[in-house]
Amino acid sequence: MKECNLLAPLLAIPPISLMPPEFWHRLYEPMLAIVQLIRAFRGAPVTPTSALELEHKLSELLREVGRCIVEWVYNDCESADRDILPMLQLEGVWYRRNHRKTANRNVATLFGKITLMRYLYRPIEELVPGIFPLEMRLGLAAARATAALAGRVGLYAAQCTQQTVLQALARDHGVAWSVSTLRKVTAAVARGMTQHREAAQVAKLLELLREAGEGGRQAILCVGRDGIFTPIRKLHRGYCEAAVATVSVLDHLGKRLGTVYLGHMPQEGQGTLSDQLTSLILDVLKGWDGPLPRLVYVTDAGHHQTKYFKKLLRRLRHPVTGRRLRWEWVLDYYHACQYITDLAEALFGEGRQATAWAAKMRRWLKEKPKGIHRVLHSAAALRNLRGLSGTAKAFDDAYNYLRKRIGHLDYHGYRRRRLPIGSGVTEACCKTVVTQRMKQSGMTWKLEGGQAIMDLRVIYLSGIWEDVYAAHLRATEVQSLRTQVGESQGSCRNAA
Numbered sequence: 028m029k030e031c032n033l034l035a036p037l038l039a040i041p042p043i044s045l046m047p048p049e050f051w052h053r054l055y056e057p058m059l060a061i062v063q064l065i066r067a068f069r070g071a072p073v074t075p076t077s078a079l080e081l082e083h084k085l086s087e088l089l090r091e092v093g094r095c096i097v098e099w100v101y102n103d104c105e106s107a108d109r110d111i112l113p114m115l116q117l118e119g120v121w122y123r124r125n126h127r128k129t130a131n132r133n134v135a136t137l138f139g140k141i142t143l144m145r146y147l148y149r150p151i152e153e154l155v156p157g158i159f160p161l162e163m164r165l166g167l168a169a170a171r172a173t174a175a176l177a178g179r180v181g182l183y184a185a186q187c188t189q190q191t192v193l194q195a196l197a198r199d200h201g202v203a204w205s206v207s208t209l210r211k212v213t214a215a216v217a218r219g220m221t222q223h224r225e226a227a228q229v230a231k232l233l234e235l236l237r238e239a240g241e242g243g244r245q246a247i248l249c250v251g252r253d254g255i256f257t258p259i260r261k262l263h264r265g266y267c268e269a270a271v272a273t274v275s276v277l278d279h280l281g282k283r284l285g286t287v288y289l290g291h292m293p294q295e296g297q298g299t300l301s302d303q304l305t306s307l308i309l310d311v312l313k314g315w316d317g318p319l320p321r322l323v324y325v326t327d328a329g330h331h332q333t334k335y336f337k338k339l340l341r342r343l344r345h346p347v348t349g350r351r352l353r354w355e356w357v358l359d360y361y362h363a364c365q366y367i368t369d370l371a372e373a374l375f376g377e378g379r380q381a382t383a384w385a386a387k388m389r390r391w392l393k394e395k396p397k398g399i400h401r402v403l404h405s406a407a408a409l410r411n412l413r414g415l416s417g418t419a420k421a422f423d424d425a426y427n428y429l430r431k432r433i434g435h436l437d438y439h440g441y442r443r444r445r446l447p448i449g450s451g452v453t454e455a456c457c458k459t460v461v462t463q464r465m466k467q468s469g470m471t472w473k474l475e476g477g478q479a480i481m482d483l484r485v486i487y488l489s490g491i492w493e494d495v496y497a498a499h500l501r502a503t504e505v506q507s508l509r510t511q512v513g514e515s516q517g518s519c520r521n522a523a
Contacts (some may be wrong), residue, residue, distance in 0.1 A: 053095040061088050090201060093138035097173075101134075102144045105161050115148060120155060122148035131162070133208075136173045139201035166503045168219075169211040174503075176200065178496050180209070181216035185483040188467065210476065216499075217479035220486055223498035225303070227491040228274075228287040229310045235276035235285045236315055246320040247277035247446065250308065250340070251453030252300070252332055255461050258471045259293060267293050269481070270300040270331065271456045274307060276320075281445035286452055287489040290460045290481040292474045297331050305339055313346040322354045325450045327362040328432060358435040359450040363399075364389050369425035370406050373417035384409075392438055393448070399436040403429060460484055 068081045105128070106112075114123050128144040135141075145161040162170055168177035179200075183192040189209055196202040196209075204212075232248075239246035252272040259267045272289040289307070291300040312319075324340055326332040336356055343352045364385075371385035388405065392398040406426060415422055429436065438448050464484055465472060472480075486495050 057088050057091045090138045097136050098141035120153050121151045124148050135202040137175050168215040172212045177216050184213045185487040214479045217482045219499040220495050221482045223495045227494045232311045233314050239278040240317045244279040248320040249275040249323045251325050251450050253453045255457040260471050260473050270297040272304045273453045273456050288485040290485045292478045309346045324354050325357045327359045356435050360448040366425040373422035374409050376416035396439050
């Protein structure tokens with residue numbers, strides 16, 4: 028057949044001609060199918076339908092070619108020579124190689140599932156499990172997915188429901204997984220990537236600070252945090268408020284240049300998120316050698332937000348100079364406006380008069396010097412002159428809330444200094460990190476599974492996915508493997 032000779036020119040190329048016959052035997056059938064597909068397309072009328080079928084079938088055949096190549100290359104990494112790497116040491120434990128390879132028939136790649144033939148290494152003395160060095164070298168996630176596919180799975184899981192991810196894997200990669208396998212791979216990817224999240228976020232924030240500080244200008248480092256209720260399985264009763272945080276960089280004009288995100292599943296006291304946020308802030312300041320940015324904390328006055336500021340944030344010292352850091356706590360303007368609305372309804376009741384007074388007070392609060400004093404004086408005067416249409420409790424709660432936080436409501440001064448007055452970025456973080464992915468119809472979460480998704484999602488939304496995944500792969504390289512036959516045999520084929 029003519030098709031048998033189609034690869035002859037390709038096989039004449041020196042690097043390709045060195046490939047063994049079994050390599051080409053694997054490729055013969057899919058390559059022949061491609062040739063026949065092309066002949067069939069050219070021998071029939073060209074229509075949109077035939078073009079569609081050509082591309083779909085060609086995509087499947089090319090994926091099969093890739094699968095055959097990957098399977099052969101990976102299986103050829105370990106030599107069958109018994110004298111090459113008969114023993115190795117990992118983390119102080121010596122292992123001896125079995126005489127025969129065993130099969131892992133469930134390894135998924137970008138091109139579909141392959142059967143990976145690898146040697147098992149058993150411990151010589153210690154009662155520890157055996158290891159598969161080839162799987163470790165390849166960076167298999169949960170012994171089920173190659174590094175390339177695992178990264179794709181993590182990215183899918185950060186954005187889509189598990190059913191959507193499973194459908195995408197079957198459609199685009201020819202991989203049919205159970206929900207259990209998907210969760211195992213996702214959890215493995217999340218564990219590996221989370222270890223490198225902070226370093227990548229610090230690098231991004233430092234880059235943004237350099238951009239904001241061009242020309243010797245003083246940048247603004249803005250921190251926010253908030254809570255959002257999350258649907259938790261019944262076995263985790265008591266706490267269902269997840270916590271999120273943001274760290275943004277603004278230029279001297281108040282323009283936001285970028286933001287990184289943090290998130291944690293419900294936890295009593297939200298201590299983990301507080302530790303992560305504090306560590307991120309200190310690492311950024313430690314790595315920054317320019318003028319100290321203006322430090323702003325923009326939140327509402329919730330319990331955890333207030334506690335974090337009083338107990339931790341305002342007590343922080345610069346990690347290099349040791350000086351106490353000066354933070355400006357800005358109470359979210361729109362949160363304060365809600366209490367003005369409550370005052371208006373307590374004074375006038377619902378209606379046009381309350382709406383007009385509230386609108387005027389919001390404008391005063393935002394634009395007038397000492398605007399909060401004007402608002403409180405007006406509210407107190409109106410109460411004395413005309414009494415209340417609502418309850419005294421409603422008026423007192425709103426009035427006292429604003430009066431106790433006068434020091435954080437100087438919006439005229441904040442705007443003059445180009446500081447942010449709203450926590451919109453943090454409010455949006457609640458929506459993008461949690462609501463869009465984790466609060467869809469019928470969803471409930473266990474703490475561990477929800478945290479894996481949240482970890483992946485904050486990495487994705489922070490715009491550092493590629494950097495974090497690359498760092499994760501570098502860290503998974505087994506640097507502590509040491510052979511008994513010498514360090515010189517360190518190639519992929521001999522050392523794995």
